[in-house]
Structures are given as structure tokens and as C-alpha cells.
Amino acid sequence: MYSIGVNFDLTYITAGIVDEKGNIIYKEAIPTLKYREPEAILKDLAALCLRIVEKNGLVIEDIKSVGIGCYGSVDTEKGIMIYSSYFKFKNVPIVSILQKYIHVPIKCENDANCYALAESKYGATKGYSNSIIVTLGTAISGGIIINNKIYSGKYYGAGEFGHHVIVFGGEQCECGRKGCWAAYASQKGLLRDAKIMAVRHPESMLFKMVNGDLRLMSFRTPFEAAQKGDKYAKEVVETYSKYVALGLINIVNILQPEAIAIGGRMRKIGDMFIDDVAKLVGEKTFGHLEVEKKTKIMLTKMDYDAVIIGATML
Ligand SMILES: [Zn+2]
Numbered sequence: 001m002y003s004i005g006v007n008f009d010l011t012y013i014t015a016g017i018v019d020e021k022g023n024i025i026y027k028e029a030i031p032t033l034k035y036r037e038p039e040a041i042l043k044d045l046a047a048l049c050l051r052i053v054e055k056n057g058l059v060i061e062d063i064k065s066v067g068i069g070c071y072g073s074v075d076t077e078k079g080i081m082i083y084s085s086y087f088k089f090k091n092v093p094i095v096s097i098l099q100k101y102i103h104v105p106i107k108c109e110n111d112a113n114c115y116a117l118a119e120s121k122y123g124a125t126k127g128y129s130n131s132i133i134v135t136l137g138t139a140i141s142g143g144i145i146i147n148n149k150i151y152s153g154k155y156y157g158a159g160e161f162g163h164h165v166i167v168f169g170g171e172q173c174e175c176g177r178k179g180c181w182a183a184y185a186s187q188k189g190l191l192r193d194a195k196i197m198a199v200r201h202p203e204s205m206l207f208k209m210v211n212g213d214l215r216l217m218s219f220r221t222p223f224e225a226a227q228k229g230d231k232y233a234k235e236v237v238e239t240y241s242k243y244v245a246l247g248l249i250n251i252v253n254i255l256q257p258e259a260i261a262i263g264g265r266m267r268k269i270g271d272m273f274i275d276d277v278a279k280l281v282g283e284k285t286f287g288h289l290e291v292e293k294k295t296k297i298m299l300t301k302m303d304y305d306a307v308i309i310g311a312t313m314l
Contacts, residue, residue: 001020001062001063001064002017002018002019002020002025002058002062002063002064003017003018003063003064003065003066003067003312004016004017004018004049004052004053004063004065004066004067004312005018005024005066005067005069005114005307005308005309005310005311005312006045006048006049006066006067006068006069006308006311007069007111007114007304007305007307007308007311008032008045008068008069008070008071008111009032009071009111009304009307010032010034010071010086010087011031011032011034012029012030012031012032013029013030013031013032013041013044013045013048014027014028014029014304014305014308015027015028015029015045015048015049015052015308016028016052016305016308016309017052017053017056017058017063018308018309018312022118022121022122022309022312022313024305024308024309025056026052026055026056027052027305027308028048028051028052028055030044030048034086034087034088035088036088037088038081038087038088038089038092038094038097039097042092042094042097042098043101045068045098046098046100046101046102047101049066049102050101050102060102060103060104063104064104064105065104065105065106065107065312065314066098066102066104066105066106066107067106067107067108067109067114067310067311067312067313067314068094068098068106068107068108068109068311069108069109069110069111069113069114069115069307069308069310069311070084070094070108070109070110070111071084071086071087071111072084072085072087072089072110073110073156073157074108074109074110074156075156076107076108076109076152076156076314078093078095079093079094079095079096079106079107079108080092080093080094080095081094081108082155082156085174085175094108095107095108107311107314108311108314109150109152109310109311109314110141110143110152110156110159111141111307112133112135112141112142112143112159113143113144113150113152113159113310114143114306114307114308114309114310114311114313114314115133115135115143115263115300115302115304115306115307115310116131116132116133116142116143116144116145116150116159116310117143117145117150117310117313117314118302118306118307118309118310118313119131119133119261119263119300119301119302119306119310120145120148121313122301122302122306122309123261123300123301123302123306124259124261124298124299124300124301124302125145125258125259125261125298125300128145128257128258128259128296129145129146129147129148129258130145130146130147130257130258131145131257131258131259131260131261132144132145132159132251132255132257132259132260132261133145133260133261133262133263133300134161134247134248134251134260134261134262134263134264135262135263135264136185136186136187136244136262136263136264136265136266136267137186137187137264137265137266138186138187138188138265139162139174139182139186139188140161140162140181140182140185140186140247140264141159141160141161141162141264142159142160142161142162143159144158144159144255144257145257161181161247161251162180162181162182162185162186163175163177163180163181163182164180164181164247164250165177165178165179165180165181166179166180166181166184166243166246166247166250167179167183167184170183170184171183171184171189171192181243181246181247181250184243185240185243185244185246185247187219187265187266189240189243190219190222190236190240190266191217191218191219193236193239193240194206194217194221194222194233194236195214195217197222197232197233197235197236198210198214198217198232199214201232204225204230204231204232204233205225205228205229205230205232205233206221206222206225206230206232206233206236209221209224209225219265219266219269220268220269221233222236222237222240223237223269223272223273226272227272237272237273238276240273241273241276241277241280242280244262244273244277245276245277245280245281245284248260248277248281248297249280249281249284249285252281252285252295253285253286256295257295258295258296259295259296259297259298260295260296260297260298261298261299261300261301262274262277262297262298262299262300263299263300263302263303263306267299267300267303270299271299274297274298274299277297278297278298281294281295281297282294282297
């Protein structure tokens with residue numbers, strides 16, 4: 001038997017056929033075209049699922065279940081996408097809509113929660129029954145695993161780590177508040193700070209590497225410039241690591257998981273900052289615990305395909 005897992009993201013909907021060992025045997029993506037009405041998007045999502053079944057010489061009876069990892073908060077009991085900041089989705093009964101087209105059990109869950117679940121079974125946090133995944137990308141999200149299960153909160157809003165405030169009255173966050181962790185430790189926060197530094201110091205490698213065209217700056221630029229010895233880029237990178245660590249310390253002080261793994265787009269260059277972040281978290285966490293009792297800070301082993309695999313585990 002197989003299951004289908006779907007990563008229902010802002011830009012792409014990716015559906016994969018997953019075997020019983022958690023291997024994706026086939027996957028395919030379509031553009032989400034997020035500004036459309038929910039029904040139109042979900043119809044395409046269902047068609048994609050059915051198409052990949054057929055393409056692989058399977059029939060729907062070979063599929064045990066379909067799991068959807070959604071960008072947004074999800075009422076997992078009722079199968080409702082409650083809210084998504086970038087979609088036109090408000091209390092959309094996605095499971096009952098999809099059930100019109102797909103006649104196998106369907107479950108849905110927040111995408112970061114799916115990520116955390118897959119990672120705890122197959123990835124970096126395997127073996128830890130209490131773990132957390134933090135995804136650092138355009139925004140910051142996360143998933144909490146307690147006793148090997150997703151903790152989603154009473155009203156399914158838990159794990160929104162990006163929106164705890166670390167600077168009172170600080171930078172504007174997408175959520176409407178100021179000073180959220182996401183406004184500093186996301187890829188956006190890093191880029192903002194790197195661009196400010198480049199403008200202030202046109203003599204820096206940060207500025208020269210993009211020939212003064214700040215639009216060309218990527219999240220890799222400050223790290224690459226720092227590696228080449230640019231002192232301004234080093235300052236940007238050090239500050240970024242401190243921001244990442246600051247949020248993680250708060251999480252550890254509140255929840256004390258056994259492990260926190262960092263995923264998301266920043267994971268691609270995670271090797272360049274994870275050691276500094278782990279060191280800071282180890283030093284600053286409350287309690288002066290012995291090393292073996294400290295929360296392990298690491299990078300996730302899986303990429304966004306973990307959402308597909310985690311969705312099949314629902
Ligand atoms: Zn926020």
C-alpha cells in the first residue's frame with residue numbers, strides 16, 4: 001500500500017506517492033496560483049493526486065490515505081483550513097471539498113507540523129520524543145513534537161515561533177506587530193540588515209559582490225563575503241546568529257525540548273552559522289545544565305519533502 005502526501009505551499013502544490021517506509025517514489029508539482037478561489041485551487045490539488053496515481057500504474061484502491069500539509073493554521077479534527085495569511089482562505093473545509101474528488105481518507109495539518117513529524121521519525125530529531133523544528137525562510141514557522149505527537153494547541157495555532165517579540169517596538173513584522181523574531185531571524189531580516197550595511201559601507205565586499213545593485217543580494221551573499229574576510233559582512237552574520245540564538249534560547253527556556261532542528265531555506269547555508277548558534281544557546285540557556293542535559297541544536301536532515309512524508313504520517 002501507498003499513501004499520498006501533499007505539500008500545499010504558496011507557490012507550488014507538490015504531491016508525492018510515499019511507500020510504507022517513508023520513501024517518496026514519485027512526486028509532481030503544479031503552480032498554486034494562490035489568488036484564486038479555494039475551490040479552484042483544491043480542484044487542481046485533487047486532480048494532481050489522481051493523476052500521479054494513474055501515472056504510476058496504480059489505482060485509488062492502492063492508496064491508503066491522503067495527507068495535506070497546509071501553509072496556514074488547520075483544524076485537524078474538522079479538516080478545515082482556518083486561516084492563511086497569504087491565501088484567500090478563511091475557514092475553508094478543505095477535506096470535505098477534496099473528498100468530492102478523492103474517495104480515500106484525507107487528513108490535513110499545518111505544513112511545519114508535518115515537517116516536524118517526519119523529521120522526528122526519519123531525520124535529525126529521530127530518537128527524541130520531545131523535539132522542535134524551526135523553519136527559517138522568508139518567514140519563521142515551526143512544529144512541536146511532544147511524546148512523539150504533534151502539539152498543535154487547543155485552537156491549532158501553536159508553534160508560531162516567528163511571532164514572539166524579541167525587540168520591544170522593533171522592526172515591523174508581517175503579522176502587524178513590531179519586533180517579532182521573524183522580523184530579525186528570517187531570511188528577510190538577514191537581507192534587510194545586510195543591505196543596510198552595504199549601503200552604509202560601499203567599500204565593503206557586501207556592496208561590491210552585487211556591484212552596488214542590492215536587488216542582486218541573496219541570503220548567501222553576507223555569508224560568502226564574511227568567509228572572504230569582509231568585516232562588515234562578518235558583523236551582519238554574527239548579528240544574525242545572535243538573533244537566531246536569541247529566539248531559540250527563549251524556546252528552550254519555555255519548553256526545554258531534547259532537540260531543536262533548524263530547517264527551511266536558511267538550512268542550505270546552515271553549516272555557516274549552526275555551530276555559533278548552538279554555542280550561544282548552550283551558554284545562555286537558563287539552568288546551567290551539564291552538556292548532556294542541554295537541548296541539542298542542529299540542522300534538519302530533510303528538506304521540504306519532509307512535509308510530503310509527514311503528511312502521510314497523519
Ligand atoms: Zn510577527
